[in-house]
Amino acid sequence: MNYDAIVIGAGNGGLVAALTLQKKGKKVLLLESHNTVGGVATSFVRGRFEFEASLHELCGFGNSENTGEIFELFEKLDILKKLKLKEINETFHVMTIDTNEEYTMPVGIENFINKMEEYVPNSKESMQNFFELCQENDEALKYLNEAKGQIDSEVLKSKYPRFMVFASYSLEEVLNAIKMPKKAREIISTYWTYLGSPANEISFVHYASMIYSYIKLHPVIPTKKSHEISCALYEEFLKLGGEGKLLTTVQKIIVENNEVKGVVTTDDKTYYAKIIISNASPNLVYGKLISKEDVPLKARQLTNARTLGARGICVYLGLNKSPEELGLKNYSYFIYHTLDSKKEFERMKKLKNDNMVGVVINNAIPNASPKGTTILYLTGLIFSDTFSNIVTKDNYFDLKDAIADNFIEVFEKTTKIKIKDAIEEIEVATPLTFARYTNHPDGVIYGYQARKSDNLLPRLMNQNNEDYIKGLYFAGGFASRLSGYSSSYKSGEMAALKALAKKEVNDEI
Ligand SMILES: Cc1cc2nc3c(=O)[nH]c(=O)nc-3n(C[C@H](O)[C@H](O)[C@H](O)COP(=O)(O)OP(=O)(O)OC[C@H]3O[C@@H](n4cnc5c(N)ncnc54)[C@H](O)[C@@H]3O)c2cc1C
Incomplete structure (x- = not known):
């Protein structure tokens, strides 16, 4: 089958890339490994709780009087009317373990x-x-x-x-x-x-x-979890005639004479296109999906030179008491040992590092869980491959338990709020969970680390120099806008517009 463009992966970046191309009248095929779209912009159910998988707060949205780039993007993509987003009325609330500090910062400059x-x-x-x-x-x-x-x-x-x-x-x-x-x-x-x-x-x-x-614009959160946005993007894509195939994994990108020709999926079907936008990481694309002899040396060198970003850990808690009963007054609980980010960054290279961000989703959306209950997520990061180095088939569940126990204990001790006795449901996601779910290396949830000379601006300025194979572009957390919801949505649009702007490809399709 021939298409104008194939998008690999229906995470935030892939969905926006596919819809942008479809809106421009192209014939687009979107391929996604899972049975649903969104990548980590999804939700899952345990007992009577529907948990948001990743989003704490979305930036760059605003409202109709004061629009941010994501509001404008969603307006262009015609999905605004399908979304109900709620403003969060604090910027952040931070507490420290060693220095016993606490600050709550409001929204509005x-x-x-x-x-x-x-x-x-x-x-x-x-x-x-x-x-x-x-x-x-x-x-x-x-x-x-x-x-x-x-x-x-x-x-x-x-x-x-x-x-x-x-x-x-x-x-x-x-x-x-x-x-x-x-x-x-x-x-x-x-x-x-x-x-x-x-x-x-x-x-x-x-x-x-x-x-x-x-x-300036206030953080927002969708009332029906981030999957509300993922579904709206996908529905619009299908409505415009886009073709989506779920439960379909790309195992090979066909490259001839340094140009993409198409993809082969794990069910051995071949689809052809002159534009391929990958929501999968360059590590996967250059390391596995493209035959070794077709990977340009510079692509391999750049991918190896970059440092993998933070690995994710998340403890999802369904509590059988309301936030008021528990005394959870804030939306966010950033918990660090100290406010010295350099020191904490080093500490967070170890598996047991205590630093976390707690989010009480009900304090923005009261009916996010059944009446009289609370959803609390405790998210931690690891800035090294320490988890994958020590995890084995035999110790995995013990490791998960130890991580969850420690997070809950530190949260209780720092906030002086008892949550343990109220736990009705608990789920723990580790770097292994995120690696399996996203196909990203080592359970990275933030793409490549942005540091010193390899930061947002140089990556944006150099994006054209990183187009090593004709017709191949990247969208999502590993692309030049870097990670995060807003950035990955925007990167999808950027990849699609860039592909369309390349005359030599575009004239032929
Ligand atoms: C716990 C957690 C909390 C977070 N909190 C926030 C937050 O509050 N605010 C914020 O802005 N950001 C947050 N982030 C980051 C944000 O979620 C990500 O940066 C963003 O969702 C990444 O989107 P993506 O486009 O890279 O796609 P991903 O979500 O990484 O999805 C990639 C998709 O590609 C598919 N895929 C991969 N390989 C193939 C293949 N070979 N064939 C077919 N399909 C394939 C995968 O199945 C997946 O669906 C958080 C992330 C996590 C995990």
């Missing part, structure tokens, strides 16, 4: 600055500076996203002069340069685990774009 001034007197001026830089950053990134890979550095220099100065610095370097007091620097860096790199390694551009979007 003014509120955020004022609250920080309460916690850290004399931080106001630097906070105002910070948000001005965030705004310029936002505008410059919008330009980069819309440039479809054709970036004019003269435009960047003249329109976004400060961006050109701060763009190559880390979060830590910029916060120091604007003389933000130490405690304010630490508090504002709380979200570092969402991007999977400490403040000295994550670029200011990347961090600023995320936190600005959360604070």
Whole structure:
């Protein structure tokens, strides 16, 4: 069978890529290993609880008066009317184990600055500076996203002069340069685990774009879990005539003379297309799906040079008491030993590291679980391959139990809230679970780690240099917009538009 484009994987990136191409009138085939779409943007049921598999909060959305890039994307894709999203009324709430600190930061720029001034007197001026830089950053990134890979550095220099100065610095370097007091620097860096790199390694551009979007536009969450968005994207794709095949795994990408020709699935069917967009990682694509002799040396070198990002651990709890009965007042509970991200990053290379993010979904969506119950997720990250190095067939369940016990104990001790006796359902996802579910190497949930010179901006600027095989593009957490819900949705659009903009491919289809 011949198609204009084949998309491998129906995670966030794959779904948006497929729908974008379909909307442009192309004949698209979307292939997904699982029996449902969304990748980790899905949900699962245990007893009377339906658990969100991954999403804590979505950034970049906003509302009809104050639209973010994801609102605009979903509007373009015609799925807004199908979605019901709820705003979350706090940016974050963080507690520390060793230093016994606690801060709750509100949404809205003014509120955020004022609250920080309460916690850290004399931080106001630097906070105002910070948000001005965030705004310029936002505008410059919008330009980069819309440039479809054709970036004019003269435009960047003249329109976004400060961006050109701060763009190559880390979060830590910029916060120091604007003389933000130490405690304010630490508090504002709380979200570092969402991007999977400490403040000295994550670029200011990347961090600023995320936190600005959360604070300015408010974080949101779909009322029917992230699968609500995944299903809306897929339904629209099918409605426009797109062809989707679930329970279908791609085992080979056919490449001839450095051009993609099609794919072979595990049921030995061959489908042909001149555009292939992969939601699967470059590790899988260059390491397994393409024959060794057809993989360009540079593709192999770049994939090997990158560092795999955070591996995921998640303890999903269905509690038989309401948040009020339990005393769970906040939506999020970021729990770290200290607010020093460099120290915590090192600590999180070990399996038993205690740091976690707890989310009480009912505090945004009261009916997310049956009346009188609560859903709480405790998510942890590991910045190394320590889990895969020690896990065996024999110790797997013991390891899971130990991880869950430790998370629950540390959560109770830090928050002084008893949850253990209220547990009705519990499920534990480890790096092995995520590796099996997503097909990503080592259970990585954040793509490649963004660090120093291999950060968001260089990856965006270099995206065309990474097109090693004609017709092959990447979407999702391993692509140039990096990981996260909003980024993976946008990366799907970027991959589709880039493929369409390549004249030599497009003219022939
Ligand atoms: C526990 C957890 C919490 C998170 N919290 C947040 C959050 O609060 N906010 C946020 O922004 N981000 C969060 N993230 C990150 C976010 O979920 C991911 O960055 C994003 O969903 C990745 O999307 P993706 O497009 O890369 O697809 P993935 O979800 O990685 O899906 C890839 C898809 O490709 C399919 N596939 C792979 N290989 C093949 C093949 N050979 N053939 C066919 N199909 C294939 C897989 O089956 C899968 O469906 C979280 C992630 C996790 C795991």
